[in-house]
Amino acid sequence: MKDVTLGFGEALKLCREESQLTEEKMEEFFHFWRDDFKFDDRAVGCAIKCMSSHFDLLTDSHRMHHRNMDNFIKSFPNGEVLSQQMVTLIHECEQQHDSEEDHCWRILRVAECFKSSCKKHGIAPTMELLMAEFVMESE
Numbered sequence: 001m002k003d004v005t006l007g008f009g010e011a012l013k014l015c016r017e018e019s020q021l022t023e024e025k026m027e028e029f030f031h032f033w034r035d036d037f038k039f040d041d042r043a044v045g046c047a048i049k050c051m052s053s054h055f056d057l058l059t060d061s062h063r064m065h066h067r068n069m070d071n072f073i074k075s076f077p078n079g080e081v082l083s084q085q086m087v088t089l090i091h092e093c094e095q096q097h098d099s100e101e102d103h104c105w106r107i108l109r110v111a112e113c114f115k116s117s118c119k120k121h122g123i124a125p126t127m128e129l130l131m132a133e134f135v136m137e138s139e
């Protein structure tokens with residue numbers, strides 16, 4: 001999950017401007033996994049929508065493209081093991097929030113639900129691991 005997060009986060013710089021996300025709000029994507037991260041800013045949902053589109057992970061109706069998401073996750077170390085579970089968790093979260101018509105708000109709610117499901121299932125990455133890997137990759 002650490003690798004998927006860092007890979008997904010590669011698109012943050014490209015998407016920050018389009019989504020009007022301030023750098024203070026989320027300077028790096030792995031902050032998403034911090035316990036105190038707040039899901040109260042629509043711009044974060046817009047950024048996740050933009051990042052997902054960048055990797056071609058959304059359908060025309062801005063829902064998860066299952067096959068592309070599966071392939072994306074499988075392109076990372078341990079992805080073969082995680083993919084099915086992650087796709088299922090995201091899909092369950094999408095079903096819970098399907099009535100929200102605004103794509104940015106809906107995707108933010110799906111992301112919040114997905115984070116909480118990952119924690120419940122013990123597949124959320126630890127911040128210590130993410131930070132350590134991020135520092136190593138930046139050097």
Ligand code: M21
Pocket residue numbers: 004005008032048052062063064090094107110111114
């Ligand atoms: C992939 C690693 C971390 C991801 C965090 C955000 C995941 C949000 C998934 C939303 C996918 C788009 C759903 C559209 O309904």
